[in-house]
Amino acid sequence: MLLVVVILVVVAGGTVGYYFLSDRDGFEVRRETSPDNGSERYEKKITHLYFSDSEERFLKAEERILPVYDTMSENARAAVEALxxxxxxxxxxxxxxxxxxxxxxxxxxRTAYVDFDETITEKHPGGAGSELLTVFSIVNTLTLNFPEIDKVKILIRGREHKTLAGHVFLQQSFDANLLLIR
Known part of the structure; x- marks a missing residue:
């Protein structure tokens, strides 16, 4: 019985220690010198942005180092703007x-509402596959980089839009789609 208690204490202690000592969102955070003032320090984080492969069939991650801001909205905005x-x-x-x-x-x-101007629909090349990659490049970039985001809802000028360009319905929120990632 004493052995079971000791094992439980060791496992619990290790779990608590790992939680407090690790980077909880799973991405490396770096401190770098500010370009404005060599003495100031700021944080940057490796972020995975999801773009289309050359055949426009799947999404592939491209690593970017983005600044870490004070709020989740600012960090998510930086990722989408990089996308x-x-x-x-x-x-x-x-x-x-x-x-x-x-x-x-x-x-x-834990739903992120992402509001774009009409350019995303007006200049979109169309096609079901292309629309799917557009939607899930946004969704996967946000949900897989930010543990605070579970779902993404895409808006156009602050309103729900029926589809992106005729195929993918935007009147729902989306979870990550790992099947599109290669």
């Missing part, structure tokens, strides 16, 4: 160039 700016490497953009992120906010039920 809008497009990939640095061989991957393909999923959000039309010129799209503007108007706002992003998180509700108590």
């Amino acid at each position: 809008i700016s497009g990939p640095n490497g061989k991957l393909s953009r999923t959000i039309p160039e010129g799209t503007v992120l108007l706002s992003i906010y998180l509700t108590p039920d």
Whole structure:
């Protein structure tokens, strides 16, 4: 009986220690020198942005180092704006160039509302596969990088839009889709 108690205490202590001493969201946080003032320090985090592969069939992660801000909304905004700016490497953009992120906010039920201007629909190339990759590049970027976000709802100018470009219904919130990631 004493052995069982000792094992439970060791396991519980290890779990608590791991929780408090580890990076809980699973991504490396780095401290770097501020470009404005060499003496100031600020944090940056490795973030995985999901872009389309060259055949536009799957999503692939591209690592970016983004600043860590004071609020979840600011961190999520930085990730989506980096996604809008497009990939640095061989991957393909999923959000039309010129799209503007108007706002992003998180509700108590852990849903992120991401509000774009109409460019995302007007300049979208269309097609069911392309729309699916656009939606899940946004959803996967947010839900897989930020543990505080479980679902994503996409809005256009603050309102629900029936579809992105005729195929993927936007009148629901979306969970991550790991099947699209390669």
